[in-house]
Amino acid sequence: MAYDNNFQRKMYQGNWQCSKCQAAITELPFEPDQNRLGQLLCRECHRERVKSFGGGRGRFQR
DSSP states (O other), rough: OOOOOOOOOOOOEEEEEEEEEEOEEEESSOOOOOOGGGGGHHHHHHHHHHHTTTTGGGHHHO
């Protein structure tokens, strides 16, 4: 399978707040669902959550 390294993900601008640390979130790689705004996580809290499940990019060696 070929991957395009020049892929640009559409980013959505807004004024949201992290549900865990209350940090400001101004950009997301998806359009948030209005019913789930209370579940948004900032980049750092999301990274910590993924790590707590044993996931993340460091899980598999390339």
